[in-house]
Amino acid sequence: xxxxxxxxHHFVEAVDQAAIASAAWRGKGDKNAADDAAVEAMRRxxxxxxxDGRVAIGEGERDDAPMxxxxxxxxxxxxxxxxxxxxxxxxxxxxxxxxADDQPNSIAVLAAAPRGTLLHAPDCxxxxxxxGPALAGHVSLExxxxxxxxxxxxxxxxxxxxxxxxxxxxxRHHQLFKEISETxxxxxxxxxxxxxxxxxxxxxxxxxxxxxxxxxxxxGVISATAIRGIGGVFEGRLVFRSAxxxxxxxxxxGDDLGRLxxxxxxxxxxxxxxxxxGVCDGYLPGxxxxxxxxxxxxxxxxxxxxxxxRNERRRPA
Ligand code: VTB
Numbered sequence: 001x002x003x004x005x006x007x008x009h010h011f012v013e014a015v016d017q018a019a020i021a022s023a024a025w026r027g028k029g030d031k032n033a034a035d036d037a038a039v040e041a042m043r044r045x046x047x048x049x050x051x052d053g054r055v056a057i058g059e060g061e062r063d064d065a066p067m068x069x070x071x072x073x074x075x076x077x078x079x080x081x082x083x084x085x086x087x088x089x090x091x092x093x094x095x096x097x098x099x100a101d102d103q104p105n106s107i108a109v110l111a112a113a114p115r116g117t118l119l120h121a122p123d124c125x126x127x128x129x130x131x132g133p134a135l136a137g138h139v140s141l142e143x144x145x146x147x148x149x150x151x152x153x154x155x156x157x158x159x160x161x162x163x164x165x166x167x168x169x170x171x172r173h174h175q176l177f178k179e180i181s182e183t184x185x186x187x188x189x190x191x192x193x194x195x196x197x198x199x200x201x202x203x204x205x206x207x208x209x210x211x212x213x214x215x216x217x218x219x220g221v222i223s224a225t226a227i228r229g230i231g232g233v234f235e236g237r238l239v240f241r242s243a244x245x246x247x248x249x250x251x252x253x254g255d256d257l258g259r260l261x262x263x264x265x266x267x268x269x270x271x272x273x274x275x276x277x278g279v280c281d282g283y284l285p286g287x288x289x290x291x292x293x294x295x296x297x298x299x300x301x302x303x304x305x306x307x308x309x310r311n312e313r314r315r316p317a
């Protein structure tokens with residue numbers, strides 16, 4: 001066991017608590033309240049975790065985010081000698097809109113790894129490619145959508161119509177969608193939630209073969225951690241909407257801004273874990289709130305052991 005995997009049950013508890021808190025806001029149309037509830041519950045859980053933790057990816061800069069801001073120290077052993085020094089990338093409520101509208105796939109999610117081994121991804125977009133282990137070494141963002149679909153047909157020994165692509169439903173993907181549809185491949189669009197989309201694409205028994213398109217960069221690090229554990233492909237390239245975003249990114253990741261990041265660049269340690277808990281039914285079942293019990297459904301991916309464990313947990317209401 002590594003210093004991160006030793007603490008895995010605490011990370012599962014943090015995402016479970018965030019899921020329970022935000023589930024109270026499902027379908028109420030207030031995404032900020034849902035997000036705040038998740039953040040606060042996750043933050044509270046971290047107070048009792050015996051580690052010297054730090055937020056590597058969080059809710060934003062200190063001035064804008066009262067909790068789980070980038071650089072915030074977490075845990076009950078901050079500065080203590082011999083304490084495990086861990087970095088956390090959190091998205092206490094990924095797919096926030098869908099929680100507010102009670103639509104599928106909202107999850108509370110985080111990745112954890114030893115200090116300094118998660119990329120401090122800037123708050124910009126990232127062009128992403130995710131796929132399962134069979135396609136590793138055969139697909140890449142260096143090739144376009146058409147190339148990657150042809151590679152998948154070859155490796156999976158199937159026709160274009162059998163290749164299943166998932167992408168966020170966004171205007172910016174107009175050209176990408178055109179290219180995909182010209183190949184004849186299947187295209188499924190997600191309103192929100194490309195963390196779930198990426199992990200689904202990486203799983204052999206998932207509903208998609210590849211995730212393509214542009215989503216948020218910080219969540220790319222979380223997806224990459226999960227996919228290191230699953231053994232599939234995750235690649236990302238930063239995309240900027242303004243010169244200001246670009247300048248900010250340079251201070252965080254250096255001047256090679258056009259670089260192609262692999263999963264092992266985004267999450268640089270084997271001693272890493274990914275934890276998620278379902279808020280709304282979808283990638284995971286959502287929180288079930290009963291008269292006597294609240295039930296959560298979580299997933300823990302252990303990167304070093306290469307295991308994916310799903311668990312159901314009942315607590316008194
Ligand atoms: C969302 C969300 C994704 O990135 O698309 C966001 O659905 C990107 O922002 O799951 P836009 O809404 O501006 O497109 C994610 O949060 C993560 O990549």
